[in-house]
Amino acid sequence: MYNHKRIEQKWQKYWLDNEIYKADNNSDKEKFYYLIEFPYPSGAGLHVGHVRSYTALDAVSRKKRMMGYNVLFPIGWDAFGSPAEQYAIKNHIHPSKAVTENVKEFKSQIQKLGILFDWSREFSTADKEYYKWTQWQFLKFFEHGMAYKAKKNINWCPVCKVGLSNEDSSGGVCERCGSKVVQKEKEQWMLKMSDYAEQLIEGLDKTEFQERTKTAQINWIGKSLGAEILFDIKDTTDKLKVFTTRPDTLFGVTFMVIAPEHPLIKKYEDKISNIKEVKDYQEFANSKTEFERTNLVKEKTGVKLQGITAINPINNTEIPVYISDYVMMSYGTGAIMAVPAHDERDYEFAKKFNIPIIEVLQQDENKKTDGAMTSDGLHINSGFLNGLNKEDAIKKMIEYLEANKIGNSKVNYKLQDWVFSRQRFWGEPIPLIHCDKCGWVAVPYDKLPVELPTVTEYVPTDDGESPLAKIDSFVNTTCPKCGAPAKRETDTMPNWAGSSWYWLRYMDPHNDKEFVGKDALNYWGMVDYYNGGMEHATRHLLYARFWHRFLYNIGLVPTEEPFKKRVSHGMILGENGEKMSKSKGNVVNPDDMVELYGADALRCYEMFIGDYEKEASWSEAGLRGCRKFLDRVDRLQEKVKDVNNYSPNLEIIINQTIKKVSYDLDNMKYNTAVSALMILLNKMEEQESITKKDYITFLTLLNPIAPHITEELNSKFNDIPICKSSWPEYDENKTKDKTISLAVSVNGKLRATIKVEADTSEEELKKLAFANENVKKFTLDKEIIKVIVVPNKIVNIVVK
RNA sequence: GCCUGUGUGAUGGAAUUGGUAGACGUGCUGGACUCAAAAUCCAGUGAUAGCAAUAUCGUGUGGGUCCGAGUCCCACCACAGGCACCA
Numbered sequence: 001m002y003n004h005k006r007i008e009q010k011w012q013k014y015w016l017d018n019e020i021y022k023a024d025n026n027s028d029k030e031k032f033y034y035l036i037e038f039p040y041p042s043g044a045g046l047h048v049g050h051v052r053s054y055t056a057l058d059a060v061s062r063k064k065r066m067m068g069y070n071v072l073f074p075i076g077w078d079a080f081g082s083p084a085e086q087y088a089i090k091n092h093i094h095p096s097k098a099v100t101e102n103v104k105e106f107k108s109q110i111q112k113l114g115i116l117f118d119w120s121r122e123f124s125t126a127d128k129e130y131y132k133w134t135q136w137q138f139l140k141f142f143e144h145g146m147a148y149k150a151k152k153n154i155n156w157c158p159v160c161k162v163g164l165s166n167e168d169s170s171g172g173v174c175e176r177c178g179s180k181v182v183q184k185e186k187e188q189w190m191l192k193m194s195d196y197a198e199q200l201i202e203g204l205d206k207t208e209f210q211e212r213t214k215t216a217q218i219n220w221i222g223k224s225l226g227a228e229i230l231f232d233i234k235d236t237t238d239k240l241k242v243f244t245t246r247p248d249t250l251f252g253v254t255f256m257v258i259a260p261e262h263p264l265i266k267k268y269e270d271k272i273s274n275i276k277e278v279k280d281y282q283e284f285a286n287s288k289t290e291f292e293r294t295n296l297v298k299e300k301t302g303v304k305l306q307g308i309t310a311i312n313p314i315n316n317t318e319i320p321v322y323i324s325d326y327v328m329m330s331y332g333t334g335a336i337m338a339v340p341a342h343d344e345r346d347y348e349f350a351k352k353f354n355i356p357i358i359e360v361l362q363q364d365e366n367k368k369t370d371g372a373m374t375s376d377g378l379h380i381n382s383g384f385l386n387g388l389n390k391e392d393a394i395k396k397m398i399e400y401l402e403a404n405k406i407g408n409s410k411v412n413y414k415l416q417d418w419v420f421s422r423q424r425f426w427g428e429p430i431p432l433i434h435c436d437k438c439g440w441v442a443v444p445y446d447k448l449p450v451e452l453p454t455v456t457e458y459v460p461t462d463d464g465e466s467p468l469a470k471i472d473s474f475v476n477t478t479c480p481k482c483g484a485p486a487k488r489e490t491d492t493m494p495n496w497a498g499s500s501w502y503w504l505r506y507m508d509p510h511n512d513k514e515f516v517g518k519d520a521l522n523y524w525g526m527v528d529y530y531n532g533g534m535e536h537a538t539r540h541l542l543y544a545r546f547w548h549r550f551l552y553n554i555g556l557v558p559t560e561e562p563f564k565k566r567v568s569h570g571m572i573l574g575e576n577g578e579k580m581s582k583s584k585g586n587v588v589n590p591d592d593m594v595e596l597y598g599a600d601a602l603r604c605y606e607m608f609i610g611d612y613e614k615e616a617s618w619s620e621a622g623l624r625g626c627r628k629f630l631d632r633v634d635r636l637q638e639k640v641k642d643v644n645n646y647s648p649n650l651e652i653i654i655n656q657t658i659k660k661v662s663y664d665l666d667n668m669k670y671n672t673a674v675s676a677l678m679i680l681l682n683k684m685e686e687q688e689s690i691t692k693k694d695y696i697t698f699l700t701l702l703n704p705i706a707p708h709i710t711e712e713l714n715s716k717f718n719d720i721p722i723c724k725s726s727w728p729e730y731d732e733n734k735t736k737d738k739t740i741s742l743a744v745s746v747n748g749k750l751r752a753t754i755k756v757e758a759d760t761s762e763e764e765l766k767k768l769a770f771a772n773e774n775v776k777k778f779t780l781d782k783e784i785i786k787v788i789v790v791p792n793k794i795v796n797i798v799v800k
Numbered sequence: 801g802c803c804u805g806u807g808u809g810a811u812g813g814a815a816u817u818g819g820u821a822g823a824c825g826u827g828c829u830g831g832a833c834u835c836a837a838a839a840u841c842c843a844g845u846g847a848u849a850g851c852a853a854u855a856u857c858g859u860g861u862g863g864g865u866c867c868g869a870g871u872c873c874c875a876c877c878a879c880a881g882g883c884a885c886c887a
Binding site: 222 | 801802803804805806811812813814815816819820823824825826827839840853854866867868869880881882883884885886887
């Protein structure tokens with residue numbers, strides 16, 4: 001057993017002293033940019049899940065460096081956020097203090113693992129040198145009309161008197177105090193992300209994300225093709241506009257539904273005879289939280305608008321209008337035409353309110369006895385559409401609508417604008433000032449950053465404003481335009497803001513003139529590999545792509561998309577197969593594992609644990625197995641003879657292993673890379689002796705995964721450390737075995753395996769196959785129909 | 801409900817993309833070394849039958865294509881993740 005503590009300390013110091021980790025901004029070499037999602041420095045410290053992804057990218061960046069690339073592999077800290085804020089309120093300290101302590105702990109844990117992040121580029125999103133530029137970029141959005149203020153409902157805990165994120169209010173209950181969350185209307189800053197829906201879909205073509213990531217994003221954006229149709233409102237000059245994906249069913253409309261918040265109600269208050277009932281319903285709908293509205297209540301509710309009647313433009317039929325919360329103001333036009341015969345929701349509503357149902361599509365054979373028929377079918381009761389299928393009927397209807405100016409084709413997206421305000425203090429202040437005369441005015445660029453005050457007492461307000469609103473010295477200022485007294489915006493940016501451009505800052509982290517220098521942007525270009533959790537496949541990744549695309553559109557960055565490849569590591573579960581959590585008592589602390597088995601063994605195990613992209617259960621026995629493997633590598637040094645060639649016995653398998661490990665590391669197949677090295681080790685142990693070159697090559701191949709012990713062993717035979725030498729190359733001609741075990745099957749069933757020389761002719765293989773005793777048993781008195789020969793693989797004899 | 805994945809020994813997982821299923825690791829069994837244990841080393845380990853050679857079965861289930869299917873096609877079942885009254 002080697003002493004891992006001594007060896008690991010020694011080499012970690014060597015790498016730091018020699019700045020092996022450093023990326024160079026003025027290099028002639030080809031660049032490669034690896035990125036991990038920067039961690040939130042929580043008090044809980046590093047998780048074995050962090051170790052998995054950090055090791056994976058550390059391994060490939062070590063390999064790429066040996067291959068002569070200028071590798072950028074940076075880290076920073078996503079330091080704003082509510083846990084640090086809670087902690088600060090409770091303990092009356094400034095959150096930056098808690099963050100600093102946690103960062104120190106994280107950093108030391110990471111360094112003990114031998115991960116070579118470029119520490120010269122480290123920063124935190126809460127550094128004012130960084131958030132200055134976050135604010136600067138926000139002002140670019142503001143300047144280009146991409147930021148606006150709007151009333152939005154937020155989740156509100158009436159007991160804690162605080163706005164909650166959807167995550168903190170899941171189940172309709174406040175995560176902290178358990179009381180019922182209600183909706184509260186607040187003015188919020190919004191970014192016009194919905195304008196970018198199409199660009200965010202198209203941009204995916206320029207990336208190499210996995211299919212599952214792409215589809216998650218496409219679903220989230222939710223593009224749908226359809227039409228807008230105008231319905232006259234009887235006895236008025238107004239029209240009611242609806243969006244539908246099935247304009248072909250217009251002849252089947254028997255009622256309409258508008259969202260409870262639809263402006264039409266306010267406008268025709270006087271015409272609506274049951275206005276009291278309507279208003280009660282509006283209030284009822286508004287009191288529901290997002291959770292109740294989407295998850296609990298499936299039974300349709302609603303109220304008919306007495307006195308309001310719409311006219312179907314296709315046949316001038318009078319149509320009743322209802323309000324119901326199954327129609328959302330935020331999607332489409334906030335109004336629908338209901339076709340109960342062919343839409344499940346409309347059907348339920350019609351049943352409940354006894355509304356007639358008109359079928360306009362022929363039923364297929366397997367029609368349901370109860371419910372709407374939503375599949376395709378030939379049109380009936382539909383005038384000029386009769387006999388057409390769905391596709392043709394939609395086309396024809398849209399032509400008709402456009403010709404008669406009662407509608408048009410239309411694309412809609414589910415993607416909404418980004419609510420960019422938080423009523424919190426531990427975030428980037430939004431750099432805007434409100435002046436009674438001039439309205440919202442940007443803080444001048446040369447006055448950035450708008451710094452967070454350094455007080456340590458934060459008093460929550462009663463009305464849901466940010467605690468910053470109580471700090472007069474922060475709030476009161478003068479208007480940059482007219483000089484009159486004015487007030488600062490007290491909302492801060494969401495946690496997603498700082499993480500929406502951090503990969504750009506890594507390219508040029510100390511620039512105090514620009515958010516990133518042009519040369520750095522052009523040199524580093526796109527992130528080549530971006531590793532992160534599947535849980536960020538929609539939100540963070542969409543925000544980041546949106547932000548970057550905006551910067552591109554206004555000419556600040558050279559690429560449309562920020563990330564070329566996205567890879568996601570699977571979660572590491574506890575030994576019992578459940579998610580690690582304190583309450584389940586199955587949390588594994590990486591520090592303990594490093595202490596007991598060493599960083600190399602931990603790294604090696606986490607790479608070997610299974611398919612990198614899939615989740616895997618922790619097994620300490622498996623970790624011990626990897627330590628055993630490294631101990632065997634250590635013991636192998638006793639067999640080394642001072643020879644500078646490969647052993648003849650090992651030459652082929654070494655060439656095969658170089659090829660395999662190179663391919664596997666490039667393709668994130670770490671588990672099979674480790675396995676290939678184990679196979680090679682087994683082979684080497686069988687030998688009487690091995691050569692120096694055999695051993696050094698083996699150590700170099702293992703080095704990206706287990707860097708410390710391999711450097712130590714290498715140093716006994718080689719003056720050049722592995723981190724300064726180059727990645728081994730293989731000779732394709734020497735990767736082919738000389739003898740092959742050939743499978744012989746009869747009617748597809750394996751009957752024998754025979755040893756043959758590589759590239760034996762087909763004729764010869766046939767002969768050898770038929771000569772085998774066991775094969776004879778199955779072929780002798782049978783009729784041979786045909787013989788299939790796949791050279792170097794298999795001979796299959798078909799008999800009758 | 802829709803979308804995306806995944807189902808392989810006791811167990812984590814391999815399988816060069818249609819060509820010898822179970823590599824490699826863990827666990828287990830037996831043996832060597834030891835007074836004994838640990839560590840280490842050697843052998844075995846999908847199921848059934850057989851002393852054995854070998855045979856039959858076997859990659860969630862049922863069908864299909866093919867000389868040949870874990871891999872391709874159809875139907876279904878289970879689990880995981882994402883979206884969800886989105887018109």
